[in-house]
Amino acid sequence: MIKGIPVSEGYAFAKVLRIIDDSIDTTKKIVSDPMQEINHFYEAIDKTVLQLNALKDETEKKFGIDTAKIFEAHMMIADDPEIKNLVVDKIKTESCNLVYALKSVVDFYVDLFKDLDDEYLKERASDLIDVSQRMIKNALNISMTDLSNIQEQVILVAHDLTPSQTAQIDSSKVLGFITEIGGKTSHSAIIARILGIPAVVGASKALDFLSDGDEIILDGMEGFIIKNYPLNVKENYIQKIKNYELQNQALKSMIGKQTLSMDQHPYELVANIGSSRDLKHVLEHDAEGVGLFRTEFLFLDRNALPSEEEQFIEYKKVLEKLNPKPVVIRTLDIGGDKNLSYLKFEQELNPFLGKRAIRLCLDEIELFSTQLRALIRASAYGNLKIMFPMIATLEEFLKAKALVDSIKKEFDIKKIPYHPFELGIMIEIPAAALNAYHLAKHVDFFSIGTNDLIQYTMAADRMNQSLDYLYQPFNPAILRLIKMVADAANKHHIWSGVCGEMASDLLAAPLLLGLGIHELSMIPNNILKTRKLLSTLKHSELEKIALNVLELESEEQVLALLKQYIHL
Amino acid sequence: MDKKFILKAENGLHARPATNFVRFVSTLPVRVFLIYKDFAADAKSIMAILSIGMSKGSEFTVRVESENPEHMKLIEQHLKENQLI
Numbered sequence: 070m071i072k073g074i075p076v077s078e079g080y081a082f083a084k085v086l087r088i089i090d091d092s093i094d095t096t097k098k099i100v101s102d103p104m105q106e107i108n109h110f111y112e113a114i115d116k117t118v119l120q121l122n123a124l125k126d127e128t129e130k131k132f133g134i135d136t137a138k139i140f141e142a143h144m145m146i147a148d149d150p151e152i153k154n155l156v157v158d159k160i161k162t163e164s165c166n167l168v169y170a171l172k173s174v175v176d177f178y179v180d181l182f183k184d185l186d187d188e189y190l191k192e193r194a195s196d197l198i199d200v201s202q203r204m205i206k207n208a209l210n211i212s213m214t215d216l217s218n219i220q221e222q223v224i225l226v227a228h229d230l231t232p233s234q235t236a237q238i239d240s241s242k243v244l245g246f247i248t249e250i251g252g253k254t255s256h257s258a259i260i261a262r263i264l265g266i267p268a269v270v271g272a273s274k275a276l277d278f279l280s281d282g283d284e285i286i287l288d289g290m291e292g293f294i295i296k297n298y299p300l301n302v303k304e305n306y307i308q309k310i311k312n313y314e315l316q317n318q319a320l321k322s323m324i325g326k327q328t329l330s331m332d333q334h335p336y337e338l339v340a341n342i343g344s345s346r347d348l349k350h351v352l353e354h355d356a357e358g359v360g361l362f363r364t365e366f367l368f369l370d371r372n373a374l375p376s377e378e379e380q381f382i383e384y385k386k387v388l389e390k391l392n393p394k395p396v397v398i399r400t401l402d403i404g405g406d407k408n409l410s411y412l413k414f415e416q417e418l419n420p421f422l423g424k425r426a427i428r429l430c431l432d433e434i435e436l437f438s439t440q441l442r443a444l445i446r447a448s449a450y451g452n453l454k455i456m457f458p459m460i461a462t463l464e465e466f467l468k469a470k471a472l473v474d475s476i477k478k479e480f481d482i483k484k485i486p487y488h489p490f491e492l493g494i495m496i497e498i499p500a501a502a503l504n505a506y507h508l509a510k511h512v513d514f515f516s517i518g519t520n521d522l523i524q525y526t527m528a529a530d531r532m533n534q535s536l537d538y539l540y541q542p543f544n545p546a547i548l549r550l551i552k553m554v555a556d557a558a559n560k561h562h563i564w565s566g567v568c569g570e571m572a573s574d575l576l577a578a579p580l581l582l583g584l585g586i587h588e589l590s591m592i593p594n595n596i597l598k599t600r601k602l603l604s605t606l607k608h609s610e611l612e613k614i615a616l617n618v619l620e621l622e623s624e625e626q627v628l629a630l631l632k633q634y635i636h637l
Numbered sequence: 638m639d640k641k642f643i644l645k646a647e648n649g650l651h652a653r654p655a656t657n658f659v660r661f662v663s664t665l666p667v668r669v670f671l672i673y674k675d676f677a678a679d680a681k682s683i684m685a686i687l688s689i690g691m692s693k694g695s696e697f698t699v700r701v702e703s704e705n706p707e708h709m710k711l712i713e714q715h716l717k718e719n720q721l722i
Contacts, residue, residue: 151682410720
């Protein structure tokens with residue numbers, strides 16, 4: 070048995086199929102006709118670019134445009150003029166074979182990249198290797214390892230799966246995969262989760278440990294890879310798989326149900342999304358709406374501000390699709406560490422305490438009103454709620470609201486249609502939490518951004534690993550702030566939600582609801598699990614626990630108490 | 638024609654801005670080089686310009702093989718618009 074890092078849940082029993090790149094002979098050979106070799110090289114480039122283009126389209130269909138972007142970069146590398154020139158020169162001057170020439174040029178670049186100080190650029194070396202192997206195989210007319218043509222059910226084992234390989238995986242044949250390198254965020258791990266097949270990465274020596282045809286168990290929960298297993302281990306796993314499937318079915322049975330505690334107290338479980346592309350996950354996991362639609366992606370990676378029309382189309386798409394379910398759209402949360410190339414940003418010593426989100430928007434009125442106009446127009450197509458991020462004071466909210474009102478007035482005159490919509494704020498700054506009682510008289514809802522609220526309350530940068538110990542979601546100080554916000558909301562009959570990471574945490578979610586929060590916005594994947602868990606808990610008990618927890622001294626004590634009551 | 642600049646992009650010259658730059662330069666009918674330290678990189682080659690390893694604050698030279706000042710102007714404009722300089 071060996072162990073790796075489990076990156077995608079599930080179990081698989083199947084035969085091993087190893088993907089080993091046959092060693093290709095790249096030794097130098099003298100050729101009699103270098104011109105012919107050069108022509109072969111150009112043909113290989115054309116073939117490679119065509120293949121990559123097809124892969125790009127296929128990947129875009131299967132996994133979406135973001136995953137497909139990598140192949141655009143690959144196409145540019147394949148067609149790179151400098152590599153072309155160097156290879157052609159080498160073939161001419163040394164009268165050598167093109168495979169050798171290409172390999173030496175690529176090696177030269179790979180070494181250059183590996184020497185760079187920049188982690189990001191170092192990784193580009195692997196793209197170059199992926200592309201060059203494809204070119205070499207095309208030049209030698211060796212067919213690509215074709216993963217789309219596997220006939221029986223297998224578990225793939227490879228040193229690493231390249232983007233071009235993972236794009237071809239058919240999950241009815243490939244029941245899981247194992248790689249020797251990689252981590253939770255590597256490309257192949259992400260694909261495994263999208264496909265819903267178990268995967269274990271970072272299992273070093275897996276290729277030596279396993280042979281083709283070995284019957285193995287792949288445990289995507291714990292990361293175990295087991296071969297030559299005795300009968301009792303097999304039976305044990307059959308039981309585990311049964312339980313896992315039962316659990317999954319039980320989760321599926323939660324689809325279409327209202328979220329209720331055991332004593333029939335209603336809650337609302339909604340999803341966090343980053344663009345209209347995430348809608349399918351929202352629907353698949355039966356979210357009751359969207360609790361946080363981050364709009365930043367509309368503004369990033371481009372050279373100019375998105376137009377009102379462009380934004381309107383995106384907002385409308387989401388609202389229309391989910392109507393009548395609520396969609397909370399957060400206005401632009403940018404500045405500080407995230408800059409836009411087309412906006413002037415002052416250098417700041419302390420970006421997280423700097424001019425970001427609403428602070429920036431209130432100063433860039435044109436940018437802000439363009440977004441608000443698009444939002445208000447879109448309100449005619451669904452159940453819109455507009456949320457302002459990083460509010461510290463009442464004045465900030467009132468300024469934003471005045472802007473909204475003036476746009477509504479203009480629309481009334483011009484007869485541009487819109488529907489009534491709520492205006493709320495994010496609570497991420499301790500000042501806003503402490504002042505929630507007053508803010509609640511003016512806003513329609515609160516949504517607590519716990520990640521920032523924790524970092525600002527503890528005065529500890531989330532990115533600073535040496536301060537990890539201060540990132541304490543369950544610290545009584547944080548819980549007390551959350552309680553103040555929930556109380557203020559309930560007092561003034563508005564709703565309050567949580568849209569930070571805490572809402573996705575199965576231990577924290579029941580506690581938040583016990584504290585008086587009504588809505589939890591989380592990653593879509595967690596909705597059904599949370600709904601199921603809540604159906605086994607009593608709201609009256611959660612309220613008691615929440616009160617008890619506030620009297621404790623430390624995060625450690627809070628966690629201990631919670632674990633007594635909530636069994637995950 | 639040579640002109641010196643200082644790279645201002647926060648993360649150095651990464652793939653996305655580099656890709657955009659290569660695309661842009663490829664539309665010009667002249668040869669263009671980025672010169673950094675002792676290396677001259679063909680600005681129409683993504684591999685070449687990534688591999689010279691410029692980072693924020695690097696002083697580099699743009700060399701345009703043309704006497705037409707218009708080309709240098711266009712390049713400078715692109716670099717500015719993309720906040721590379």
